[in-house]
Amino acid sequence: MTGISPSNPPQSPVHEAAEAATNTAPVEVDTRPVNDSDSTLSSEISTYTASLTSSVLNYPTEFGRQYHAYNADSYNFPNDEAERERLDLTHLLITKGIGNRLFLAPVDLNRSARVLDIGTGTGIWAICVGEEYPSAEIIGNDLSAIQPTWVPPNVKFEVDDVEQPWVHDKFDYIFSRYMSTSILDWPKLVENVFEHLRPSGWAEFQDFDLLYYSEDGSITDDHHLLKWMKLFIDTARTKLNREPCPGPRLEGWIRHAGFTNVVHRKFRLPLGSWPKDPQLKDIGMCNIAQLLEGLEAFSLKIFCGVLGMPMDEVLVMLAQIRQELYARKYHALFDL
Known part of the structure; x- marks a missing residue:
């Protein structure tokens, strides 16, 4: 920034x-026991986003989402109600960050x-x-x-x-x-x-800089999240001629x-509740909430519309990412 x-x-x-x-020392992981079930993380995010909602203030339809009409090729993400809610979450993520x-x-x-x-x-x-x-x-x-x-x-x-x-x-x-x-x-x-x-x-x-990384080596090229993001970044650069990072x-x-x-x-923005520092934990919860809300928004027009991937294949990829996120398999971050 x-x-x-x-x-x-x-x-x-x-x-x-x-x-x-901004501290350059590695982000310390919260080692206290957590419940790794999908429902537990979903409940945490639901509670978190509900608490945030009270604190903030003729389009084409493709792939089941509403998109911009004016200079439609200039922006490849939705503008519907779900995306507006995610954008407001991203506003909070950045201001907190x-x-x-x-x-x-x-x-x-x-x-x-x-x-x-x-x-x-x-x-x-x-x-x-x-x-x-x-x-x-x-x-x-x-x-x-x-x-x-x-x-x-x-x-x-x-x-x-x-x-x-x-x-x-x-x-x-x-x-x-x-x-x-x-x-x-x-x-x-x-x-x-x-x-x-x-x-x-x-x-x-x-x-x-959207490329996820970890300071402890917990996220690797074998993880679906990193595969997805690298494909997204490459497609944006080579097919859309737009810089994602x-x-x-x-x-x-x-x-x-x-x-x-x-x-x-x-500024480092963690993904999830894994940091020990309370401020970074709060930022991480905001970040994972906006990511889970936005996975389809980020992916459908880019992967289905630009790359021509079948929607079923894309949805399976996104389900694999969600499964990883719910299982808390890594201590991922990206930078602002």
Whole structure:
């Protein structure tokens, strides 16, 4: 994840809640006994997601899911209610992962700042920022109008493709998050962000390296989760020409665009309740909940529509992944 500015304002402080995710020491495994049954993990996730729900605020149908209509080839994942719920879970995953913060850039939004949220999705980030900073003007754009109707008066949403020519005036702060597998030309996007910032403005990019790994060797190429993710990454790159793991490359694109005062940070996001640290355990539960909710959303159009795999074969693969996750076979992470 990278935050940058064309000027040189003071750096944002490091918050204690994010230290567990950024600490380079291996994540300690919680060795207390757990019940490995499917129903136990399902119950844990159900309880977890139910507690989160209270704290947050004519499309084509393929493979039993609803997808974008506007520039449909630009985004290969659903926009239906199930996917919106998963996107809100992902919002919580990322905000928890960076220390229970909406952003890290040291930008002052208490004044009348203009803010652009690229690929706003359900609009949850824009709404939260609009509520916290009522004097700021927040614009969120996305390919689908799936955002709520009732939003703070300083927040508005637009249906737009961020890779098309920009018509906006300049902004004080431009925020981009979770655009993995969505962008054809990342360098051009970063250049557009640079060109549409006011002097002393800030931009912040929060994105993933989706390849799962373990620090103790517990996940291997023999596991279905890693096989699935490697196939997903390869298909996105070779068939869609879209980068599924932009996180590690952001700093290079950003420096090349001309930004100064570049700050690059990496946060570890565990998958499941295996960490001993309570904050990382909470992040891990949020992560596994959004993954289990999103397995079909991530897979059907990519594997069936692009690769031509039979749906039955894909569903069997996803069932094998679920079985591994319920059995808690590994201590997997990926990076933000």
